Amino acid sequence: MSKEITARSQDYAKWYNDLVLKGGLADYSAVRGCMVIKPYGFALWENMRDVLDRKFKETGHQNAYFPLFIPKSFLSKEAEHVDGFAKECAVVTHHRLMNDPNGGGVVVDPEAKLEEELIVRPTSETIIWNTYRDWIKSHRDLPLLINQWANVVRWEMRTRLFLRTAEFLWQEGHTAHATAEEAIAETVQMLDVYADFAENFMAVPVVKGVKSPSERFAGAVDTYCIEALMQDGKALQAGTSHFLGQNFAKAFDVKFSNKENKLEYVWATSWGVSTRLIGALIMAHSDDEGLVLPPKIAPLQVVIVPIYKGEEQKAALDARVQVIMDELKKAGIRVKYDDNDNARPGWKFAEYELQGVPVRIALGARDLENNVAEVARRDKKTKESLSLDNLSGQIIDLLDDIQTSMFNKAKEFQQASITKADTFEEFQAILDGKAGFVAAHWDGTAETEEKIKELTKATIRCIPLNNPQEEGKCILTGKPSKERVLFARAY
RNA sequence: CGGGAUGUAGCGUAGUCCGGUUAUCGCGCCUGGUUUGGGACCAGGAGGUCGCAAGUUCGAAUCUUGCCAUCCCGACCA
Structure with a gap:
């Protein structure tokens, strides 16, 4: 028993860390706040990235790459934008090192000070819009759809593996449009892409909504988001899509000639998801035995463990496994045959459960005689004996079933975790009890929102899209309100 | 960045209060053998700047100061 996982009920934060570290997804690094994403974790990210990248291209976007460094002056061109990021920027001030004349190793060469300091991008709106100015001249150049x-x-200040690290991986889409309507449609379209990805690939149900003004992206007119719910009842913003209006076009003077040959500022969007999604995935599905990964993005979907006595039995298993492997691989299933002789079956079972491999096939001499295999599904921790006839077909169906079943389980939890509150007392009791989302009336002011946050640590996660309109009174001030918004404590 | 806790081999730890031979134990690792249906067993072996740096002392894992890292709780945020 080398890899004990802290129980969720005992210490949720420690449980999460155990899964990331012991599940082999990531490690702490020598740099404060930064992590090393290990091969297994990166394989997971690659799968997520590949699906999203395909969806971006299907919706007409092209990939490009802009510099890591942003001239300091760019960042200050959009007032709200700089306000939002100024406090968390890494700044490059010099471009050369030298040997310390006093023998203390390398030091920064004071002669090599940069004329204009460079900011390591916290997001790329400014450098991109500075470039778009040159790319966009006519309505024929629009829409410009780049990721x-x-x-x-x-x-x-405070970092957590995958959920909040000083450096993280993401994608950022930046689009330019001729009209506000078109830009808003793009913003909503990409929100739908994210929601579809979260629900149908990660099996994580999300609420689509709009952020309140105080939770809005710095420089946006409207921020749309998908909000996921973790098993501890805390919400997690899983993706955002911003309608930027003409804010960046004006700041960077990006104009186009319309059909009437009049100059107009273009309309913009930006949207992103990050390696934070991996954190969401872990906290939405995993259990006290380890990770539980949805088949569609699991690095490894099926593992086959042989059980044998002696070389003769092993050879017979090898031959049969080869057939199963070929069939599964032909169907595009990511499968591994773990015939490593150094670890015994029980050890492998525990290890693959920790790593969240959706399906495990155990195959022994006894099984061959009976023409069956023992098939275990990670999500429900059940085992059944399946016939070797058309085993691969049954496995493919099982993977589908696991994917659906994981989503349904999470969806049920999410639905059961959206609670209405009509008084402040109810509101607080729910947060301190089962937590989750609390649907409550709010008077629409930033002051009330701030006061509620102060009193309860809960923030407005979003105003859901297609939110039912109903008359009510703000839970804090009693002022009239026409719809409920979703509050939660959040990551 | 404030408050609290922790830091001894890859992991988990004893020893720290009250300084004193060669730093304890388990897991893991290496070699050989027996094993293999839920984290195997036997035998032998390797592995340590006791988080880092100064200081006190004849002598520091142990005492003092500073620093670093991680975790928890706040403020900030995807």
Whole structure:
């Protein structure tokens, strides 16, 4: 028993860390706040990235790459934008090192000070819009639909593996449009892409909504988001899509000639999801035995463990497994045959459960005689004996079933975790009890929102799209309100 | 960045209060053998800047100061 996982009920934060570290997803690094994403964790990210990248291209976007460094002056061109990021920027001030004349190793060469300091991008709106000015002249250049896969740096006070690190990987889409309507449609379209990805690939149900003004992206007119719910009842913002209006076009003077040959500022969007999604995935599905990964993005979907006495039995198993492997691989299933002789079956079972591999096939000499295999599903921790006839077909169906069943389980939990509150007492009792989302009336002011946050640590996660309109009174001030908004404590 | 806790081999730890031979134990690792249906067993072996740096002392894992890292709780945030 080498890899004990702290129980969720005992210490949720420690449980999460155990899964990331012992599940082999990531490690702490020598740099404060930064992590090393290990091969298994990166394989997970690659699968997520590939699906999203395909969806971006299907919706007409192209990938490009913009510089890591942003001239300091760019950042200050959009007033709200700089306000939002100024406190968490890494700044490059010099471009050369030298040997310490006093023999203390390398030091920064004071002669090599940069004329204009460079900011390590916390997000790329400014450098991109500075470029778009040159790219966009006519309505024929629009829409401009660009995405970039990149790393960004935000100097966070307090970091957590995957959920909040000083450097993280993400994609950021930046689009330019001729009209506001078109830009809003793009913003909503990409929100739908994110929601579809979260629900149908990660099996994580989300609420689509709009952020309140105080939770809005710095420089946006409207921020749309998908909000996921973790098993401890805390919400997690899983993706955002911003309608930027003409804010960046004006700041960077990006104009186009319309059909009437009149100059107009373009309309913008930006949207992103990050390696934070991996944190969401872990906290939405996993259990006290380890990770539980949805088949569609699991690095490894099926593992086959042989059980044998002696070389003769092993050879017979090898031959049969080869057939199963070929069939599964032909169907595009990511499968591994673990015939490593150093670890015994029980050890492998525990290890693959920790790593969240959706399906495990155990095959022994006895099984061959009976023409069956023992098939275990990670999500429900059940085992059944399946016939070797058309085993691969049954496995493919099982993977589908696991995917659906994981989503349904999470969806049920989410639905059961949206609670209405009509008084402040109820509101607080729910937060301190089962937590989750609380649907409550709010008078629409930033002051009330701030006061509620102060009193309860809960924030407005979003105003759901297609939110039912109903008359009510703000839970804090009693002022009239026409709809409920979703509050929660959040990551 | 404030408050609290922790830091001894890859992991988990004893020893720290009250300084004193060669730093304890388990897991893991290496070699050989027996094993293999839920984290195997036997035998032998390797592995340590006791978080880092100064200081006190004849002598520091142990005492003092500073620093670093991680975790928890706040403020900030995807």
